[in-house]
Amino acid sequence: MIDRRILLASVASLLSFAAFRWLRASPAQAAEKFEIEKTDAEWKAQLTPQQYEILRNQGTERPGSSPLLKEHRKGTFACAGCDLPLFSSETKYESGTGWPSFYKPLDNAVGTTSDRTFGMLRTEVHCRRCGGHLGHVFDDGPKPTGLRYCMDGFALVFHPAAPSAT
Helix, strand or coil, X not given: CCCHHHHHHHHHHHHHHHHHHHHCCCCHHHHCCCCCCCCHHHHHHHCCHHHHHHHHHCCCCXXXXXXXXXCCCCEEEXXXXXXXXXXXXXXXXXXXXXXCEECCCCCCCEEEEEECHHHCCEEEEEXXXXXXXXXXXXXXXXXXXXXXXXXXXXXXXXXXXXXXXX
């Protein structure tokens, strides 16, 4: 007959293993292939240490630390890893979160994956061309989409719109 302590220890071990697998992050790079793929050494040579941590290791910046948070000119926000245009300044808004927020990406610009880090289920947003982590999307945004694309500003670069010819 199985000792009750052995049975309880076995069940606890199985539950711990299942919880670890559920809580573990599933980076976009592991899930799919992208148009632009580079080695870690190539990414490190191209990006700043902060950009590398965010784009390649799914890191995040401190709230309020990105200069793009206060960027209000017309233009386009692009991926800092591959310069793919991601968001129009027309969809940027002040969410009060401390990160640049948008209610809609440009067409065919981003991809999403499930992110189960920190014991919660979130939707990670990544660049569809290079797989770089950009932030997360939440369903508490403004109309017309009701979405809040909460992006790490250091994962983005801003390209101002060309001045109109008059």
